[in-house]
Amino acid sequence: MRKYILAIGMILLLLDGFSQRQLPEVTVENPEGDRCAIREVINDSIPVVLAFWATTCKPCIQELDALSETFHDWKEILDFKVVAVATDDSRAALRVRSMAEGREWPFQILLDKNQELKRAMNVNNIPFLFVLDKTGKIVYSHCGYTPGAEMEVLNVLKKLRS
Amino acid sequence: MKVVYLLVLMGCFCFLSRSVDGQEQKYGMLSGGFETNTVYYMKDNKTGAIRPDDRFGSNNYLNLDYQWRKFSIGILFEGYLPVLQGLSGQLSDCGIVGKYVAFEDRDLKIRVGDFYEQFGSGMVFRAYEERSLGLNTSVEGVRLFYSFRNKINLKGIYGRPRRFMERAPSYVRGGDLQLDLANVFGWMKTGIWVEGSFVNRYEEYVGNREIKSNVNAYSLRLALEHAGVSLRGEYVGKSKDPALYNDYVIRKGQGLLLEGGYARKGLGIQVNFRSLNRMMFRSSREAVGLEEDLNYLPALTRQHTYSLANLYAYATQGNGETGGQVDFYYNFRKGTALGGKYGWKLQANFSTYYRLKNGLCSVGKELFYRDINIDISKKWNPAWKTVFFYSLQDFNPVVWGKTGKTCHAHIVVADIVHTWGNRYSLRLEGQHLWTKRDEGDWVALLAEWGIAPAWSFFAGDMYNYGKTDIHYYHGGLSYSKSRTRVALQYGRNRAGIQCAGGVCREMPAYTGFNLTLTSSF
Numbered sequence: 001m002r003k004y005i006l007a008i009g010m011i012l013l014l015l016d017g018f019s020q021r022q023l024p025e026v027t028v029e030n031p032e033g034d035r036c037a038i039r040e041v042i043n044d045s046i047p048v049v050l051a052f053w054a055t056t057c058k059p060c061i062q063e064l065d066a067l068s069e070t071f072h073d074w075k076e077i078l079d080f081k082v083v084a085v086a087t088d089d090s091r092a093a094l095r096v097r098s099m100a101e102g103r104e105w106p107f108q109i110l111l112d113k114n115q116e117l118k119r120a121m122n123v124n125n126i127p128f129l130f131v132l133d134k135t136g137k138i139v140y141s142h143c144g145y146t147p148g149a150e151m152e153v154l155n156v157l158k159k160l161r162s
Numbered sequence: 163m164k165v166v167y168l169l170v171l172m173g174c175f176c177f178l179s180r181s182v183d184g185q186e187q188k189y190g191m192l193s194g195g196f197e198t199n200t201v202y203y204m205k206d207n208k209t210g211a212i213r214p215d216d217r218f219g220s221n222n223y224l225n226l227d228y229q230w231r232k233f234s235i236g237i238l239f240e241g242y243l244p245v246l247q248g249l250s251g252q253l254s255d256c257g258i259v260g261k262y263v264a265f266e267d268r269d270l271k272i273r274v275g276d277f278y279e280q281f282g283s284g285m286v287f288r289a290y291e292e293r294s295l296g297l298n299t300s301v302e303g304v305r306l307f308y309s310f311r312n313k314i315n316l317k318g319i320y321g322r323p324r325r326f327m328e329r330a331p332s333y334v335r336g337g338d339l340q341l342d343l344a345n346v347f348g349w350m351k352t353g354i355w356v357e358g359s360f361v362n363r364y365e366e367y368v369g370n371r372e373i374k375s376n377v378n379a380y381s382l383r384l385a386l387e388h389a390g391v392s393l394r395g396e397y398v399g400k401s402k403d404p405a406l407y408n409d410y411v412i413r414k415g416q417g418l419l420l421e422g423g424y425a426r427k428g429l430g431i432q433v434n435f436r437s438l439n440r441m442m443f444r445s446s447r448e449a450v451g452l453e454e455d456l457n458y459l460p461a462l463t464r465q466h467t468y469s470l471a472n473l474y475a476y477a478t479q480g481n482g483e484t485g486g487q488v489d490f491y492y493n494f495r496k497g498t499a500l501g502g503k504y505g506w507k508l509q510a511n512f513s514t515y516y517r518l519k520n521g522l523c524s525v526g527k528e529l530f531y532r533d534i535n536i537d538i539s540k541k542w543n544p545a546w547k548t549v550f551f552y553s554l555q556d557f558n559p560v561v562w563g564k565t566g567k568t569c570h571a572h573i574v575v576a577d578i579v580h581t582w583g584n585r586y587s588l589r590l591e592g593q594h595l596w597t598k599r600d601e602g603d604w605v606a607l608l609a610e611w612g613i614a615p616a617w618s619f620f621a622g623d624m625y626n627y628g629k630t631d632i633h634y635y636h637g638g639l640s641y642s643k644s645r646t647r648v649a650l651q652y653g654r655n656r657a658g659i660q661c662a663g664g665v666c667r668e669m670p671a672y673t674g675f676n677l678t679l680t681s682s683f
Contacts, residue, residue: 056662103493
């Protein structure tokens with residue numbers, strides 16, 4: 001067992017500093033059923049908050065609600081957009097749309113029905129959030145959600161502005 | 163020794179990663195993920211939890227992917243040292259269980275190796291992974307996707323489904339066609355899709371019974387979209403498939419799924435109706451568990467996140483059920499008379515399922531499951547948020563293969579969050595379940611202290627005072643930084659139903675320490 005624990009520790013050490021920097025070449029869908037390449041979606045020359053979520057994930061919904069509550073205040077001082085990628089399968093596509101509209105999230109919603117983007121970005125657990133700068137480079141990532149964690153996202157976006 | 167292999171493999175890839183870091187466009191991009199879920203089991207006479215000879219259970223996953231322009235290559239390594247209790251013992255030892263080479267363009271995708279895929283709603287085919295339930299139904303073979311100007315989308319698959327650490331004794335091949343009529347005719351405000359799928363499973367049979375080596379399944383689908391209104395329908399059929407999972411009955415299978423939805427700013431409504439008649443479809447005739455499913459028949463009910471509301475979860479009766487659900491979402495906007503200063507959100511759901519009477523869409527007298535639930539989320543001021551939840555459930559234990567009368571339960575939950583500044587938060591969750599059947603009444607309490615964005619400390623107890631007088635206490639902490647999350651927990655876990663994505667399985671009781679670690683790069 002000691003070998004095992006040692007191995008995990010060393011793996012973590014090796015992993016530190018080797019984060020994926022770019023979005024992969026993967027296509028997703030919008031709620032209307034149109035396919036789009038994820039790199040094209042984020043190619044607006046503004047920073048993007050990319051959040052992975054699912055309709056059955058409670059902390060994901062808490063995170064998106066928190067972002068939604070602060071979104072308009074942040075937009076007054078920063079130029080950015082939020083893209084929320086639902087990892088629900090195609091069966092839940094209608095529920096994704098109903099929930100997103102019903103909660104009035106001011107985000108661009110995408111569907112990753114076959115979880116290809118989730119796998120390509122090695123998102124093991126959701127919620128999982130990335131911030132990309134205006135060139136599409138991943139500058140921040142965080143897994144899990146604790147109330148107040150969205151303020152760190154705001155700080156990252158402020159740094160990108162300066 | 164296996165751990166050493168794992169370490170060496172990881173080290174090599176990290177070294178390669180260093181050489182390409184910063185020049186991803188030119189030399190490609192290496193990424194990967196590691197996950198471990200390790201439990202130290204302890205004997206607990208009170209709950210009946212057993213301690214195996216080897217006190218540990220440990221599920222481990224490591225995947226590595228290298229992408230260069232439109233090409234990618236990757237492996238998936240799994241190690242069960244040994245497998246966690248409750249999951250199949252056939253998940254054992256370590257090995258590379260997945261590998262692939264792929265090309266992906268906007269209109270063309272080719273993948274050779276292990277792949278995941280879903281046709282339509284999954285009623286005829288879905289290959290997917292759900293680690294929390296020990297599921298990986300990937301197929302080893304070839305997958306093709308071609309899109310002609312987003313008007314016609316074609317998919318093709320051919321391969322052998324995964325069966326635990328090996329392959330099933332069958333071949334699966336199929337195709338899926340999606341025709342986007344609105345795109346063809348240039349309609350801008352209306353969407354119409356006509357779709358169809360075909361799947362064949364070949365498993366050689368040389369006996370004398372009336373069993374064929376080939377089983378075919380098909381799906382016909384129609385979807386309409388206009389001004390926020392969505393309508394979808396899917397009819398599926400399956401040829402005679404006598405197998406262990408349907409008691410070798412020689413009959414054809416059928417299924418119907420109808421969905422409707424309406425969404426606009428602040429309002430979302432969704433309605434599902436589904437009827438299934440002998441639609442269980444697995445990768446071999448002798449398959450016994452979820453791990454060998456070829457199709458995907460999740461429970462179309464609300465998957466609850468509160469522990470007591472999830473005690474009596476529904477399991478889809480793939481060989482005969484009729485039912486449906488309605489979802490309702492409404493946002494009472496802030497600044498309105500009803501919404502108040504901060505607004506509030508309403509979510510309600512109703513679902514009910516009955517045994518199939520004699521043919522598709524017929525409704526039998528036996529109720530399998532019913533759930534009426536509502537929750538209200540309200541922000542009172544910058545520091546206080548609450549969620550109040552109520553659920554009324556009728557649960558027939560026959561859906562889990564048990565006997566007994568239908569359990570009628572009321573569940574209430576109060577979920578209160580208080581924050582101090584942007585860093586500290588305290589979440590208190592109180593739950594109560596009333597029922598006169600099964601184990602009687604329950605109460606549950608949970609306190610969670612959060613230090614944003616990284617730390618969370620929690621302690622709770624789920625107490626059955628109706629019959630067993632057992633406390634299921636637990637406590638622990640979690641830490642997240644960047645792409646790594648570590649959680650350590652100690653406590654009692656009740657034998658019961660665990661669900662993910664609408665698919666559920668029964669898990670045994672255990673008491674002990676649980677370490678979960680996920681990291682990606």
